[in-house]
Amino acid sequence: MGPLVTLLIGLVSLTVALDNGLLKTPPMGWMAWERFRCDIDCKDDPENCIREELFRDMANRLVEDGWKELGYEYVIIDDCWMSMQRDNQGRLQPDASRFPGGIAKLAEYVHDRGLKLGIYADMGTQTCMGFPGTTLDKIEIDAQTFASWGVDYLKFDGCNSNPVEQMLGYPLMSKALNATGRPIAYSCSWPAYVGGLPPNVNYSLLADICHLWRNYNDIQDSWDSVQNIIEWFSQNQDELQPTAGPGRWNDPDMLIIGNFGLSLEQARSQMALWAIMAAPLIMSNNLRNLDNSARAILQNKAAIGINQDPMGIQGRRLLQETSHIEVYWRPLSYSASALVFLSRRTDMPFLYHTSLAKLHYDAGNYEVFFTGKTVAGLNASTEFTVSINPSGVVMWYIYPEPSKQTDTLDHQHYKASRFSFHKAKPGRHAVL
Numbered sequence: 001m002g003p004l005v006t007l008l009i010g011l012v013s014l015t016v017a018l019d020n021g022l023l024k025t026p027p028m029g030w031m032a033w034e035r036f037r038c039d040i041d042c043k044d045d046p047e048n049c050i051r052e053e054l055f056r057d058m059a060n061r062l063v064e065d066g067w068k069e070l071g072y073e074y075v076i077i078d079d080c081w082m083s084m085q086r087d088n089q090g091r092l093q094p095d096a097s098r099f100p101g102g103i104a105k106l107a108e109y110v111h112d113r114g115l116k117l118g119i120y121a122d123m124g125t126q127t128c129m130g131f132p133g134t135t136l137d138k139i140e141i142d143a144q145t146f147a148s149w150g151v152d153y154l155k156f157d158g159c160n161s162n163p164v165e166q167m168l169g170y171p172l173m174s175k176a177l178n179a180t181g182r183p184i185a186y187s188c189s190w191p192a193y194v195g196g197l198p199p200n201v202n203y204s205l206l207a208d209i210c211h212l213w214r215n216y217n218d219i220q221d222s223w224d225s226v227q228n229i230i231e232w233f234s235q236n237q238d239e240l241q242p243t244a245g246p247g248r249w250n251d252p253d254m255l256i257i258g259n260f261g262l263s264l265e266q267a268r269s270q271m272a273l274w275a276i277m278a279a280p281l282i283m284s285n286n287l288r289n290l291d292n293s294a295r296a297i298l299q300n301k302a303a304i305g306i307n308q309d310p311m312g313i314q315g316r317r318l319l320q321e322t323s324h325i326e327v328y329w330r331p332l333s334y335s336a337s338a339l340v341f342l343s344r345r346t347d348m349p350f351l352y353h354t355s356l357a358k359l360h361y362d363a364g365n366y367e368v369f370f371t372g373k374t375v376a377g378l379n380a381s382t383e384f385t386v387s388i389n390p391s392g393v394v395m396w397y398i399y400p401e402p403s404k405q406t407d408t409l410d411h412q413h414y415k416a417s418r419f420s421f422h423k424a425k426p427g428r429h430a431v432l
């Protein structure tokens, strides 16, 4: 290794946590990539090309269509926003014909609506789509540029770099973002480029320097892709699940609900599983013409409440039955929890018989909230049956039934949990 690399390793070892209080719960918002990719053909496809109008439109939709009040706040630019050349001071600049107002103006537009702006860069010689990359010597200037524009979130991709450059570059960018003095959420694609698992990935280091990280393959617009991601995260949950927590999230990639590849059942399944996995709820869809069923799923307050639980404990797959029913579980604040029953079957709705005891719940009495109904008087050994549609889910929110013996403190916790669950309109929303 040359002296430069040795010096850089020295700097990296001084890196402190990017612990700036951001993303105590998983980020929520909208990102361009899965739905709009690298469409830069504004002549023939003006509605869908990557340009400032697209992001302004999405910001307007987030505000006017009820997303923002539910927590969807980030508008995130992905690849293909840049000019092919840096400016004469070596700074990245947006493509002049597609972003004539510049990024600072766009950030202002987004901020004026109470939202936050995210941007994309790539640790390497070029972005994945061939635009200017951020090599090690450009990290500081790029961090400064983004901060000067008022950017609130950086997705730092990893195409066209090697593992040594990544090992240096991701911590350096963390330090450089911190040094700007502007709180910027930092999403690292690093693990996805080195297999996503230890020993290639050091998750405690990642959690020190990034707020979230992409562990695995890009999502595509299909149920196969969603299932493949769920499977990979579940098979590796012993490594991945403990690394998540407030300010540090695994990212199984964007929500594709409202696009072309998922049935209604499958869309519900993605939402439910992303809630269980404490995953970022970052949609990539066309908010201008989303149909009502997709909107209802993405705006489901119970699923959002479960996803945003303040304890921030990622859930796990509990069971895989030979019937191809799987059960997922996530512990929530105030002794509540969420259960998701997922059917991998392809025939017809399946009647699944179980009890909370079989799902490792302690003895006691519980209440369950699902699809608008509350079921009280369930104890751990009560046998029950859920009917799960093919490639669909049933999602439950469960809490201990308040008993006469419940002491005051527990009772307060219980009421607080009901309150946070029923944040907006108490008692009026249904779990998926």
Ligand SMILES: *[C@@H]1O[C@H](CO)[C@@H](O)[C@H](O)[C@H]1NC(C)=O
Pocket (backbone or CB within 6 Å): 016, 017, 018, 019, 020, 021, 177, 178, 179, 180, 181, 182, 183, 184
């Ligand atoms: C920079 O890092 C320090 C130490 O973790 C933290 O207290 C501070 O809030 C960070 N500042 C920004 C702008 O990220």
Ligand SMILES: *[C@@H]1O[C@H](CO)[C@@H](O)[C@H](O)[C@H]1NC(C)=O
Pocket (backbone or CB within 6 Å): 202, 203, 204, 205, 206, 208
């Ligand atoms: C992982 O990174 C942490 C710093 O966050 C360090 O203390 C630890 O030794 C690293 N583990 C390995 C196996 O390199």
Ligand SMILES: *[C@@H]1O[C@H](CO)[C@@H](O)[C@H](O)[C@H]1NC(C)=O
Pocket (backbone or CB within 6 Å): 378, 379, 380, 381, 382, 383
């Ligand atoms: C649990 O509830 C069932 C009815 O659902 C009842 O038969 C059983 O006695 C109850 N068990 C306990 C320990 O309360």
